[in-house]
Amino acid sequence: MDLSDAYDKNTTMPNQAILTAPANVDDNVPIFTDNPAFDENGFFHSAFYEAFTQLSIHSLFIQLVSCLLILVGGILTIRKIRARILTEKNNNSLFASFMRSVAGWILVVVLLGAFLTLFTALKVNEKYMFIHYFTIGGALLLMVRFFAWLFIIAMRPNDLLRLSLKIVEWFFLCSIVLSFFGLYIPLIAWEDSISFNIGIQTINLGKVLSILALALILFAAVGQFSRLVSIAINKQVNNGNLKSNVGELIIRIINIILFVISSFSILTNSGLTSSSIATFTSALGIGLGFGLQKIVINFLSGINVLIEGIVRKDDQIRIGNIAGKVVSVRSQHIVVLEGSGIESIIPNSQLTDTSFQNLTLTDNKHCVKFPVQLSSFGHFEIFKTTIIQILQEQPRILKDGKIGVEVTSIYENICNTEVFFWIADIENGTSEIVSEILVLAGTRLEKNVFATKT
Known part of the structure; x- marks a missing residue:
């Protein structure tokens, strides 16, 4: 059967008897000017209804199935191509992003255009062709998706803007579908009729x-x-x-x-x-x-912290049982990275309501102290000489800073001491240098009969 026979206006279509417009609808009068109600007139002036009443059932079925097959086939084809050519090495490349975002719609529009050309060559009336409408809709969606992809590549938008772009894409898709069925303008009129x-x-x-x-x-x-x-x-x-x-x-x-x-x-x-x-x-x-009281308090406390400059990024602070490096200053809190790798979240209000220590507020110099217990007070002098010698050899310890060993208490001939020295790179921590000093002290004092305990 020649599909052009389906558009002979002198021929009565079987499906015209199934679905017809109301008798009081005048094709020359805009139906939405004075009638904002959500009614059936929009559908009876739609592209779908015109195609349904003008096409034969065979042509309607062929075009509809062709459009759906092109849509599904184009998407599945691009997915198979992506699976073959995209690897872990180029998965984050510009080409991979193009294949994921735009290539599928390009293939669908090209195939729809090819079928549109085919139906035109068969002299099918374009006015009532499903493929004609599908091609226009696919081209519009392709433009929206292509420009959204260009924007994402150029601007690297935040998550909210990415969400907005997705909503715009879906809005265009829904608008095209609703317009095809003649429901877009009645839906807008229905929304305007609901008020409060x-x-x-x-x-x-x-x-x-x-x-x-x-x-x-x-x-x-x-x-x-x-x-x-x-x-x-x-x-x-x-x-x-x-x-x-x-x-x-x-x-x-x-x-x-x-x-x-x-x-x-x-x-x-x-x-x-x-x-x-x-x-x-x-x-x-x-x-x-x-x-939102807590949120406002933390926000204002954060502003106050920044104005006063009492906490900055990369500062070393100690607040309660938490000690470490400030890795982030946020509007509601700060993030402190402890030496163990644990990240602690401290609300900004806590920085203004409680006392805390900022070890690098003015400079990075810091006095390191650690205790050492001697089994006998008679070993103190040789221990002190050895420790002083080790401290002078350490490159991280300041040469112009005060170093030494002090006796803190003596009990039953057991001598408790404290070693102290200054460093200029507190951001590198203290546990490593303390451990190194104790190892060197234990090695050099091994010949003597006494032990050190921390």
């Missing part, structure tokens, strides 16, 4: 969704801009042009300004009146006063 009150302001569901979409996109863009600013400032910190706490403070201030501007822009574009905004801010104030 905030104070004296009436807001519909469509407006709420628009505000949420604006907020998501705006905060994602602001987060990406803040990330780029943070990278630039941290580069200056690493080059020694800025102190770490000053750089972090600048980043925090910029983030606050961007957040305030973004929030103000969203509220301005929401169409809310001043009384509605006042109601919203009052509710937000109550939330901050109760549910």
Whole structure:
């Protein structure tokens, strides 16, 4: 059968008797101008309905099945190609990213275009072709996905912005599908028909969704801009042009300004009146006063810590039973890496409410002390001479710093002593150098009959 026979307008199609438009629908009058209700008129003016009433059942089935097979076959083909050519070595390359994000849609659009050319050569009326609609929709989705992929490659967006791009892609996909069935405009009208009150302001569901979409996109863009600013400032910190706490403070201030501007822009574009905004801010104030109190306190404490400069990244601190290097200063807490490899999370409020020790606040010099117990007081002098000699040989120990051994207590001829010295690289720890000193002392004193205990 020649598919062009399916488009003979003088021929009555069997499926026309199955599904017909309401008799009161005028094709020359826009049906959504004065009728916002979600009704069936949108479907009866849709591309699907036109194709259904104009195509023969055979042509409808062939085109529909062809489109689905092209879609599924293109995706499965690209997956097999990726599995063969992508290895662990090139899995993170630009080519691998292109294959994962864009190549599948390119193949689908190319195949749809080839079938479209085939159906055109068979002189099938394009106006009512499923493949025609599928090709246009696939091309639009390919453009969205391609530009999103370029943006990800160029900007390295944060997680929120990546989520926004995914939502945009799905929005376009759903819009195309709904438009194909004539349901997009009625759905928008249905959203606008649902409303509720905030104070004296009436807001519909469509407006709420628009505000949420604006907020998501705006905060994602602001987060990406803040990330780029943070990278630039941290580069200056690493080059020694800025102190770490000053750089972090600048980043925090910029983030606050961007957040305030973004929030103000969203509220301005929401169409809310001043009384509605006042109601919203009052509710937000109550939330901050109760549910978010700890978050606000930690945030403000973090700002205070940065302004005072009492804790900076790479500082060596001791707070309670936790001692180690500050590896991260966050808006709510700091992260301390202990010598054992354990990372401890300390809230910022704890830094302002309790006492703690910063071993590198002014410089990296630090006095190291450790106890040694002698089995007899008579061994003290030879032990002291040996220890002093070992301390003078250690390259990490400051030559101009004070070194020595002191007696702390004597009990039943047992002598308790304390060895002390200064180092300038506390960030490298103290346990290793203490162990080395004790090993050397034990080796050199092995000829003498006494033992050392720590």
